[in-house]
Amino acid sequence: MADDMLKSDNLPQNPERASLEGRNKFMGFWFFLGGETVLFASLFGTYLALRNSPAEGPTASEIFGLELVFIMTIVLLTSSLTSVYAMYHMKNGDFKKMQLWLGITVALGFTFLGFEIYEFYHYVHGYHFGYTTSAFSSAFYTLVGFHGGHVAFGLAWIISLMIRNAKRGINLYNAPKFYIASLYWHFIDVVWVFIFTVVYLMGKVG
Amino acid sequence: MADNTNSNEKQLYYRKKHKEEMKHHILTFAMMIAFTLIAFGLVIAEVSALFTIPIILVLAAVQVLFQLYYFMHMNQEGHEMPALMIYSGIFAALLTVLALATIVWW
Amino acid sequence: MSATARKAGFGAALWDYLTTVDHKKIGILYLVAGIFFFILGGLEAMLIRIQLISPNNEFISAQFYNEVLTMHGTTMIFLAAMPLIFALMNAVVPLQIGARDVAFPFVNSLGFWLFFFGGVMLNVSWFVTGAPDAGWTAYAPLSIFSEGHGVDFYAIGLQISGFGTLMGGINFIVTVVNMRAPGMTYMRMPLFTWTAFIASVLILFAFPALTVGLFMLTFDRLFGANFFDPAMGGNAIIWEHLFWIFGHPEVYILILPAFGVFSEVIPTFAKKRLFGYSSMVFATVLIAFLGFMVWAHHMFTVGLGPIANSIFAVATMAIAVPTGIKIFNWLFTLWGGSIRLTSPMVFALGFIPTFTIGGMTGVMLASAAADFQYHDSYFVVAHFHYVIVGGVVLGLFAGIIYWWPKMFGTMLNEKLNHWFFWLFFIGFHLTFFIQHFLGLMGMPRRYWKFLPDQGLDLFNLISTIGAFFMAVGTIVFLYNVIITQVKGVKVSGDPWDARTLEWAIPSPPPFYNFKQEPLVRGLDPLWIEKTEGNGKIQPATPLGDIHMPNNSFVPFMMSLGLFIAGFGVMFQGTYWVLAVIGFGITAGSMLYRSFKDDLGYHVHKEDLEDEKGDGSNG
Numbered sequence: 001m002a003d004d005m006l007k008s009d010n011l012p013q014n015p016e017r018a019s020l021e022g023r024n025k026f027m028g029f030w031f032f033l034g035g036e037t038v039l040f041a042s043l044f045g046t047y048l049a050l051r052n053s054p055a056e057g058p059t060a061s062e063i064f065g066l067e068l069v070f071i072m073t074i075v076l077l078t079s080s081l082t083s084v085y086a087m088y089h090m091k092n093g094d095f096k097k098m099q100l101w102l103g104i105t106v107a108l109g110f111t112f113l114g115f116e117i118y119e120f121y122h123y124v125h126g127y128h129f130g131y132t133t134s135a136f137s138s139a140f141y142t143l144v145g146f147h148g149g150h151v152a153f154g155l156a157w158i159i160s161l162m163i164r165n166a167k168r169g170i171n172l173y174n175a176p177k178f179y180i181a182s183l184y185w186h187f188i189d190v191v192w193v194f195i196f197t198v199v200y201l202m203g204k205v206g
Numbered sequence: 207m208a209d210n211t212n213s214n215e216k217q218l219y220y221r222k223k224h225k226e227e228m229k230h231h232i233l234t235f236a237m238m239i240a241f242t243l244i245a246f247g248l249v250i251a252e253v254s255a256l257f258t259i260p261i262i263l264v265l266a267a268v269q270v271l272f273q274l275y276y277f278m279h280m281n282q283e284g285h286e287m288p289a290l291m292i293y294s295g296i297f298a299a300l301l302t303v304l305a306l307a308t309i310v311w312w
Numbered sequence: 313m314s315a316t317a318r319k320a321g322f323g324a325a326l327w328d329y330l331t332t333v334d335h336k337k338i339g340i341l342y343l344v345a346g347i348f349f350f351i352l353g354g355l356e357a358m359l360i361r362i363q364l365i366s367p368n369n370e371f372i373s374a375q376f377y378n379e380v381l382t383m384h385g386t387t388m389i390f391l392a393a394m395p396l397i398f399a400l401m402n403a404v405v406p407l408q409i410g411a412r413d414v415a416f417p418f419v420n421s422l423g424f425w426l427f428f429f430g431g432v433m434l435n436v437s438w439f440v441t442g443a444p445d446a447g448w449t450a451y452a453p454l455s456i457f458s459e460g461h462g463v464d465f466y467a468i469g470l471q472i473s474g475f476g477t478l479m480g481g482i483n484f485i486v487t488v489v490n491m492r493a494p495g496m497t498y499m500r501m502p503l504f505t506w507t508a509f510i511a512s513v514l515i516l517f518a519f520p521a522l523t524v525g526l527f528m529l530t531f532d533r534l535f536g537a538n539f540f541d542p543a544m545g546g547n548a549i550i551w552e553h554l555f556w557i558f559g560h561p562e563v564y565i566l567i568l569p570a571f572g573v574f575s576e577v578i579p580t581f582a583k584k585r586l587f588g589y590s591s592m593v594f595a596t597v598l599i600a601f602l603g604f605m606v607w608a609h610h611m612f613t614v615g616l617g618p619i620a621n622s623i624f625a626v627a628t629m630a631i632a633v634p635t636g637i638k639i640f641n642w643l644f645t646l647w648g649g650s651i652r653l654t655s656p657m658v659f660a661l662g663f664i665p666t667f668t669i670g671g672m673t674g675v676m677l678a679s680a681a682a683d684f685q686y687h688d689s690y691f692v693v694a695h696f697h698y699v700i701v702g703g704v705v706l707g708l709f710a711g712i713i714y715w716w717p718k719m720f721g722t723m724l725n726e727k728l729n730h731w732f733f734w735l736f737f738i739g740f741h742l743t744f745f746i747q748h749f750l751g752l753m754g755m756p757r758r759y760w761k762f763l764p765d766q767g768l769d770l771f772n773l774i775s776t777i778g779a780f781f782m783a784v785g786t787i788v789f790l791y792n793v794i795i796t797q798v799k800g801v802k803v804s805g806d807p808w809d810a811r812t813l814e815w816a817i818p819s820p821p822p823f824y825n826f827k828q829e830p831l832v833r834g835l836d837p838l839w840i841e842k843t844e845g846n847g848k849i850q851p852a853t854p855l856g857d858i859h860m861p862n863n864s865f866v867p868f869m870m871s872l873g874l875f876i877a878g879f880g881v882m883f884q885g886t887y888w889v890l891a892v893i894g895f896g897i898t899a900g901s902m903l904y905r906s907f908k909d910d911l912g913y914h915v916h917k918e919d920l921e922d923e924k925g926d927g928s929n930g
Contacts, residue, residue: 006911013220020490024415024416024490027288027415027485027489027490028415028416028419028483028486030285030288030291031287031516032516033292033295034288034291034292034294034295034517035295035478035482035516035519036520037292037296037299038298038302038517038518038521039520039524040299041298041299041300041303042302042306042520042525042554043524044303045305045306045307045550048306049306049310049550050546050547053544053545053547054545055538055543055544055545066246066250070242074239078235080273081231081232081235081277083277084228084231085228088224088227091220091224092220092221092224131537132536132538134545135538135544136545137538138531138532138537138539138546139539142527142528142531142537142539160903161906164906173909173911177906183278186273186278187278189273189277190274193266193269193270194266196242197245197265197266198266201245201246201249201258202259202262204249205249287489291485291516294513294517295516295517297604298518298604301557301605302521302557305553305557306553306554308620309549309553309608309617309620310553311549311615
């Protein structure tokens with residue numbers, strides 16, 4: 001039976017849920033995302049409570065620029081679509097194409113992260129808006145930084161999956177791993193949708 | 207395993223089905239981009255805040271539902287418990303955000 | 313790697329427990345750690361009561377008193393009650409639903425080790441710069457300005473153990489959703505499994521709020537963030553909200569499994585099926601649901617305004633309804649039953665009135681207007697000890713005694729159990745009943761000293777005497793545990809003549825639990841087979857190979873890494889090197905885990921046939 005788990009031909013429909021381990025991972029990860037919802041809600045709530053407390057530092061509408069945020073949004077949204085493509089190819093049993101689309105997803109993820117680091121650098125050096133400047137700055141960097149941390153972790157996760165499985169195809173053992181990594185990546189995008197809306201757009205509106 | 211022609215037919219059927227799903231995904235993606243454009247457009251055009259804020263929040267919520275139901279496949283069978291837990295999470299999340307946004311002393 | 317290969321010797325046994333992924337052994341680990349921390353928290357409680365034995369006492373210093381008081385609360389909630397609940401859940405839930413294992417054996421072990429290292433971290437603070445001293449609630453701004461590293465230990469220690477709890481919670485939700493035996497529908501699950509399931513759901517949604525709150529506390533104290541510092545625009549109320557958004561569901565996480573224990577014990581020893589099973593399930597879910605929207609009743613005096621206070625007051629009072637349903641269901645289960653006064657049953661009978669008193673003072677406290685009088689007085693202390701000791705602790709001990717034979721194959725001495733109960737129970741009421749009146753007379757909680765001749769002297773003395781009774785009771789229990797295990801007299805698989813699935817297999821169960829998947833024909837499956845069948849659970853599947861997970865040392869290493877890293881983050885400077893090493897160990901362990909396939913192994917059919925016993929009652 002153990003050998004069956006590592007065979008990559010004749011995969012069933014929905015290979016990620018074909019084994020008990022897969023079903024457990026699938027369920028457990030969805031539940032974890034339910035918990036993550038509350039985690040980010042706590043961060044959002046704190047941000048909402050503190051967003052008008054800039055102390056002596058700059059305010060939201062003074063520092064936020066929408067161009068960069070728009071580009072970041074499009075990049076992350078697109079990476080969500082490319083990871084859907086990867087899962088599409090996984091279900092069709094096409095390992096090479098899955099790796100390709102995962103690779104594109106990772107590239108987009110790094111682009112996003114690069115923009116975010118540039119953005120933070122710009123705030124700190126251009127506007128003297130550091131982590132300790134005010135309650136608003138702490139709340140901002142913590143919320144957006146937690147999201148950025150999730151992006152970084154997601155990248156590390158997907159890359160190690162790609163490397164580990166590069167020399168073997170999709171099988172019942174690794175299909176659930178790829179699948180939940182992609183769920184995680186979508187969830188990162190879900191959080192970002194609220195970040196660009198609540199932090200940047202509402203920050204600009206006032 | 208089962209006889210080969212049968213499984214080939216099955217494979218073809220599933221591939222077609224996946225293609226069908228992929229079309230939905232592309233459509234979803236287009237809508238999400240459109241919503242994003244509308245949200246940014248409203249803010250850049252400096253429409254009144256009282257109008258903009260509720261609209262962009264609704265747009266964000268709809269985008270998230272698209273992500274959940276299409277990109278994350280919550281519209282497929284076998285997602286009853288995940289849906290229950292995500293909605294419970296959203297319930298707890300809403301209470302948390304509501305409290306921290308209203309009753310904290312200003 | 314076969315678990316059937318039993319090596320003798322202490323080293324081998326130790327290694328076995330360090331690497332185990334078997335839920336029954338992890339249950340024992342949780343039990344041992346939980347009882348250890350329970351004793352520690354109990355000693356802290358004794359220090360508090362000795363300090364308060366007489367007015368103007370100088371037994372311990374004010375600073376040390378604050379530390380003892382903080383650690384008593386923190387230890388009892390996070391390091392004693394939580395792991396003891398996980399001990400019972402691990403030992404019982406998979407057996408009750410007819411599963412061979414939990415959904416994530418590896419994560420289960422990781423959850424234990426994270427909890428354990430978090431608990432050790434908290435207690436290391438005693439020897440390094442002093443323990444946390446801002447109360448178990450660590451309210452800002454006191455916790456922000458508290459000197460030394462005590463509160464840092466609190467924040468980082470609880471963070472680590474909180475991760476473990478969250479993982480344990482997810483593991484049990486998935487176990488219940490995915491691993492039930494054929495025929496074990498949701499509405500046939502024993503009440504303990506139901507309450508464990510709902511408590512796990514509460515863990516999933518409550519702990520993330522604590523995670524965020526603790527991160528903010530850590531960032532404020534160690535990295536200069538301004539979340540709770542009003543001078544920089546911060547807001548101390550945010551901590552209170554986050555803490556109680558977690559904290560109130562937390563008390564239901566504790567009490568629901570205790571309710572579950574009593575819902576198992578009472579039908580067994582009344583020889584009747586549980587009265588109103590479906591209403592019990594409904595009440596459990598309703599308590600969990602309401603439990604999420606009542607947290608601000610801890611904050612009535614903060615000044616959230618009359619509207620918010622009223623909403624939370626009404627929601628809080630509403631919880632009395634499902635809880636009342638439960639109380640009546642237990643009473644109706646007892647009514648007309650043929651009652652056996654075994655020690656778990658005596659605990660259950662003691663619990664019902666005790667918890668009802670706690671519930672009634674709860675409704676009193678829920679009245680926002682009256683709460684301004686009770687707030688932060690000994691009335692509150694009395695209230696929550698009535699629900700937590702009178703509910704959770706009595707429930708835990710009832711559960712430990714009830715399932716002891718299943719966990720260890722031996723039976724605790726019944727006579728000593730009764731002694732334990734009566735000493736503990738009388739001591740408890742002596743200690744805490746009188747504290748209601750101390751509170752009403754105006755004695756504030758958490759004070760180091762009280763002045764003489766204010767009418768508080770006698771009641772405080774009585775309260776301390778009660779605490780000694782509880783301590784003696786606990787010693788009797790520990791003595792009982794030791795002599796029982798030393799004698800090691802084995803008992804049968806079903807010593808209580810019980811009703812549920814876990815009693816259909818030998819005590820202690822074989823490592824694969826069920827040789828063949830059991831067929832569940834209804835609620836109380838074993839009782840059904842006893843009354844309508846041949847007394848044995850019928851198998852649902854033919855005898856086949858059993859898939860088992862491999863043992864792993866990785867969970868221990870991952871947790872150890874975070875433990876080491878915690879010190880680096882806390883002391884900074886040259887200690888950052890510890891953080892690098894610690895996080896390196898954790899990340900390395902995670903990579904090792906993902907790069908090494910872990911497919912488990914199979915127990916073969918032929919080996920199973922050789923083994924004695926048919927996997928059923930016996």
